[in-house]
Amino acid sequence: MSSQKTFKTLKKLFPTDPSLISNQEIAQKISKTLINSGLQPLKSTPSLLFNLNPHITNLVLSNPLVPPLSCLSLFNFLQTNPSLTSHKPNLQAHVTLICRLYQAKKFAQMKIVLNGIVSNDILRCPVSEIVSLAEDERKGVKFVETLCDMLFRVYADNKMFEEAVGVFDYAEKKGFEIEERSCFVLLLALKKCGQVDLCLRFFDQMVEKGVQITVHSLTLVMNELCKRGEVKKAKALMGEMAGRQIKPNVVTYNTLLKAYIERKDYEGVNEALSLMEKDGVGYNVATCTLLIDWFGSCEKIEDAEKVFEEMHERGIDPDVYIYTSIINWNGRVGNMKRALFLFDELTQRGLVPNVHTYGALINGAYKGGQMKMADILVNEMQSKGIDVNQVVFNTLIDGYCRKGMMDEVLRLQDFMEGKGFQTDVFTYSTIASGLCKLNRNEEAKSLLFTMEERGVAPNLVCFTTLIDIFCKEGNFVEAKQVIQEMERKGERPNTVTYNALIDGHIKKGKMKEAHKLKKEMEDKGLMPDTYTYSSLIHGECIDAKVDEALKLFHEMYQRDLTRNVVTYTAMISGLSKDGRTDEAFKLYDEMKREGLTPDDRVYHSLVGSLHTAKS
DNA sequence: GTAGGGTTAG
Numbered sequence: 001m002s003s004q005k006t007f008k009t010l011k012k013l014f015p016t017d018p019s020l021i022s023n024q025e026i027a028q029k030i031s032k033t034l035i036n037s038g039l040q041p042l043k044s045t046p047s048l049l050f051n052l053n054p055h056i057t058n059l060v061l062s063n064p065l066v067p068p069l070s071c072l073s074l075f076n077f078l079q080t081n082p083s084l085t086s087h088k089p090n091l092q093a094h095v096t097l098i099c100r101l102y103q104a105k106k107f108a109q110m111k112i113v114l115n116g117i118v119s120n121d122i123l124r125c126p127v128s129e130i131v132s133l134a135e136d137e138r139k140g141v142k143f144v145e146t147l148c149d150m151l152f153r154v155y156a157d158n159k160m161f162e163e164a165v166g167v168f169d170y171a172e173k174k175g176f177e178i179e180e181r182s183c184f185v186l187l188l189a190l191k192k193c194g195q196v197d198l199c200l201r202f203f204d205q206m207v208e209k210g211v212q213i214t215v216h217s218l219t220l221v222m223n224e225l226c227k228r229g230e231v232k233k234a235k236a237l238m239g240e241m242a243g244r245q246i247k248p249n250v251v252t253y254n255t256l257l258k259a260y261i262e263r264k265d266y267e268g269v270n271e272a273l274s275l276m277e278k279d280g281v282g283y284n285v286a287t288c289t290l291l292i293d294w295f296g297s298c299e300k301i302e303d304a305e306k307v308f309e310e311m312h313e314r315g316i317d318p319d320v321y322i323y324t325s326i327i328n329w330n331g332r333v334g335n336m337k338r339a340l341f342l343f344d345e346l347t348q349r350g351l352v353p354n355v356h357t358y359g360a361l362i363n364g365a366y367k368g369g370q371m372k373m374a375d376i377l378v379n380e381m382q383s384k385g386i387d388v389n390q391v392v393f394n395t396l397i398d399g400y401c402r403k404g405m406m407d408e409v410l411r412l413q414d415f416m417e418g419k420g421f422q423t424d425v426f427t428y429s430t431i432a433s434g435l436c437k438l439n440r441n442e443e444a445k446s447l448l449f450t451m452e453e454r455g456v457a458p459n460l461v462c463f464t465t466l467i468d469i470f471c472k473e474g475n476f477v478e479a480k481q482v483i484q485e486m487e488r489k490g491e492r493p494n495t496v497t498y499n500a501l502i503d504g505h506i507k508k509g510k511m512k513e514a515h516k517l518k519k520e521m522e523d524k525g526l527m528p529d530t531y532t533y534s535s536l537i538h539g540e541c542i543d544a545k546v547d548e549a550l551k552l553f554h555e556m557y558q559r560d561l562t563r564n565v566v567t568y569t570a571m572i573s574g575l576s577k578d579g580r581t582d583e584a585f586k587l588y589d590e591m592k593r594e595g596l597t598p599d600d601r602v603y604h605s606l607v608g609s610l611h612t613a614k615s
Numbered sequence: 616g617t618a619g620g621g622t623t624a625g
Contacts, residue, residue, distance in 0.1 A: 184616060219617040254618040286619035293619080324620040331621095359621030394622040401623095429623040436624090461624045468625065499625055531625055 026051055027059035030074075031066050039073045052078075052087045061096045068104040071097055072113075079116070091123050095133040102143055107150070114147075114154045118163070127151060127170045145176040152178050156186040161198055165205075172209050180206075184217050196224050213241060219252045226259035231268070234259065250276075250284050257287065261294045264495075264527050266560045269294060283314060289322045296329030299530075299562045302595075304329050320346065324357045331364015336373065339364050355386050359395060366399030374399055390416075394426045401434025409434065423454075429461045441469050460486070464497045471504025479504065495521065499531045506539035514539060530556070534567040541574025549574050565596050573605035581610060 021029075030048065033041050042048055057078065061071045075097050078087050089097070094117050101110040117123045117130065130151065131144055148171040155164035164186050171178050183206050190199035203221045207213060218241050225234035235256060238248050253276045260268030276283070283291075288311045295304035308326050311318060323346040330339040339361060346353060358381040365374035378388065378396070388396075393416040400408045409431060413423055428451045435444035448466050451458055458466075463486040470479035479501065483493060498521040505514045514536060518528055533556050540549035553571050556563055563571075568591040575584040584606060591598060 181616080188616070214616085216617045221617090223617070249617085251618045256618095258618070284619090289619040319620095321620045326620095328621060354620090356621040361621085363621060389621095391622045396622095398622065424622095426623050431623095433624060459623090463624090465624045496624055503625070529625095535625085 021051075023053065023056050023059065027056045027063070030056070030060050031063045034060070034066050034070045034074060038070060039077055042074070043077065046081075046083065049078075049084060049087065052084075054090050054093065057087065057089060057093050058096055061093055061100060068097075068100040068106060069109075071100050072106075072109055075113070091117065091125065091129075092133055094123065095130060098147065099134060099143070102146065111150055111154060114151055115158070118151070118154050118158055118160060127167045131170075141176075144174075145171070148174075148176050149178050149182050153182050153185050156182070156189045159189060159193055161186070161190060161193075161195060165198075165202060168202075168205070168209075178211065180211050180214055180217065183211055184214070184220070187217055187220050191220060191224060196228060199224055213244070213246055215246055215249050215252060218246055218248070219255055222252065223255045226255060231256075231259045231263065231265075248279065248281070250281050250287060253281055254284075254286050254290055257290050257294075261290060261297070264297070264529065283311075283316065285311070285316050285319055285322055288316060289325050292322065292325045292329065296325070296332070299333070299564065301329055301333050301335070318346075318349070318351075320351045320354060320357060323351060323353075324360050327357060328360035328364070331360055332367060334364075334368045336361075336364055336368055336370060355381070355389055355392065358386060359392050362392060363395045363398075366395060366402065369403070371399065371403065388419075390421045390424065391426075393419075393421055394424070394430060397427060398430045398434075401430055401437070404434070404438055406431075406434065406438070423456065425451075425456050425459050425462065428456060428458070429465055432462070432465050436465070436469060441473070445469060457489075458486075460491045460494060460497070463491055464493075464500060467493075467497055468500035468504075471500050472507070474504065474508050476501075476504065493521075493526075495526050495529050495532065498526060499529070499535065502532060503535040506535050506542075509543075511539050511543055527559075528561075530561050530564055530567060533561060534564070534570055537567060537574070538570040541570055541577070544578065546574045546578045546580065563591075563594070565591075565599060565602075568596060569599070569601050569605070572602055573608075576605040576608055581606075 030042065030052075033048065060066060060074065075089055075093065078084055078089055094113055098110050098113050101107075101113065117125075127148065131147065134144060134147055148167055152164050152167040152171070155161070155167060168178050168183075183202070186202060187199055190196070190202065200221060203217065206217070218237070222234040222237060225231070225237065238252060238256065242248065253272055257269060257272045260272060276287075288307050291307045292304045295301070295307065304326060308318070308322070311322070323342060327339045327342050327346075330336070330342065343353065343357070343361060346357070358377060362374050362377045362381075365371075365377060374396075378392070381392075382388065393412065397409050397412050397416075400406075400412065413427065413431075416427075417423060428447060432444040432447050435441070435447065445466065448458060448462050451462070463482055467479045467482050470476070470482065483497070486493070498517055502514045502517045505511075505517065518532060518536065521528065521532075533552055537549045537552050540546070540552065549571060553563070553567070556567070568587060572584050572587050572591070575581075575587065588598065588602065588606060591602075
């Protein structure tokens with residue numbers, strides 16, 4: 001008897017014993033079942049799958065008569081059924097199924113199967129291996145290209161960045177194109193994971209390899225450059241890309257504007273705005289919000305209000321973001337009446353205030369010492385179902401710090417921790433500065449010194465507070481040590497830090513050292529601000545160097561720095577003491593024209609000057 | 616798909 005005959009006889013004798021049937025036949029049987037009745041019979045009669053092996057699985061999956069989605073069902077069943085662990089689909093099965101799904105244009109499912117490969121330690125393999133398994137299927141170049149693109153995205157989604165770049169390199173070498181859209185997915189994932197270096201490097205690679213960059217990728221990268229302080233580079237990149245016909249849009253300009261605004265770079269802001277105009281890029285509501293922030297931070301609330309007003313003329317609808325911003329700046333300058341009016345207006349417009357909006361109002365109320373109003377707002381917010389969050393707690397703590405109610409502060413801190421919020425870096429610096437205001441410097445210092453042991457790393461503000469304390473004590477050696485320590489920890493002194501140093505030196509009569517510090521900060525690219533100048537003007541006036549003070553006073557004008565009550569007071573009293581009464585009164589008028597309210601010190605100086613006036 | 620809102624230091 002031939003072996004074939006024996007086989008047939010045996011098959012007749014034992015028709016249900018699948019071990020004696022060829023792979024081909026088993027595959028046929030499973031395929032037919034799938035075609036005619038779907039997965040259900042295989043589920044209810046698992047014995048049909050007992051003799052399954054990788055070859056059979058692959059035969060079924062590649063059978064063009066079995067619908068791709070039926071293949072997928074079988075695949076998933078094998079993958080998840082605990083009694084079939086020995087039949088889990090292998091790499092070839094994955095790739096075969098991917099080919100079938102591609103033909104059926106089931107791209108989302110394709111991606112899920114690919115995801116199964118890359119997230120499985122046993123199946124994961126170089127892209128070339130997947131491609132070579134797929135190429136056997138002879139589906140053409142377009143398929144392999146799509147496969148690479150998709151694999152690239154799947155790696156990006158899984159934060160497997162090196163692997164993603166590996167696919168990019170492979171595709172590039174093979175002459176395949178990875179879509180810009182996919183590249184953007186990687187850039188975004190890298191950004192979200194804080195992998196900024198890799199993000200910037202990959203963008204360079206995209207440019208180098210001729211990926212057709214879009215304004216979205218460009219803007220994302222510019223934003224990352226700005227965030228790490230490389231604003232010039234961001235601007236240059238924008239110019240370079242404009243040369244390649246990639247035109248910046250309103251979002252790109254907003255990104256740049258934000259960077260300049262954060263740096264208080266007056267020239268930068270104006271340059272960005274005029275570039276927008278030149279390019280014919282109109283403002284949107286985000287641009288207006290940025291401008292309100294810009295004017296607000298320059299203490300130019302009227303200009304901020306003008307932006308808000310003109311927005312309507314430009315046909316831009318306000319949203320809750322911009323309302324929150326304008327409410328915030330009004331609250332900060334103590335105009336709670338206007339802030340509350342705007343709050344009503346936003347509600348009437350059908351906009352819904354959120355925790356940010358209430359936060360701005362509450363902050364304004366506390367800053368203006370209106371504790372009752374603040375408490376009412378906190379209750380109102382909660383009654384609307386908006387919970388007090390970490391920021392609002394810190395705002396409340398700051399409010400009580402400003403009132404010097406330190407017992408209440410500690411009670412709030414306990415309460416906040418009881419609610420599951422951490423005492424964070426804001427809480428620490430707020431309490432420390434509260435203690436300073438009460439001249440409890442030693443307690444403030446010890447709080448700032450010990451916060452790290454309590455698990456919160458001090459930041460620039462904390463270090464600056466500490467430096468300020470030492471400077472006020474005239475302890476410049478300790479202050480320098482703090483600077484060294486903060487720099488070791490990667491925090492660079494900013495304008496406020498320098499202001500603390502400058503003011504400390506001035507108070508000890510060290511004008512020369514103060515000017516040296518101003519030069520040093522400018523060399524580091526830090527902009528002296530209203531505080532820097534006010535301190536220096538005050539120092540020069542005390543030194544009776546009124547002309548030096550006036551020089552600084554005019555320098556402020558050239559730099560478009562706002563002169564506040566403190567600046568004017570220092571200058572007016574300097575002129576008065578020197579007997580230059582006319583000039584003093586002229587400044588007094590100018591100050592009032594600027595909308596500033598002179599305080600008692602100004603009057604005192606002016607009256608004093610009338611007695612010492614030079615004849 | 617990229618950008619804008621509330622908290623801390625003088």
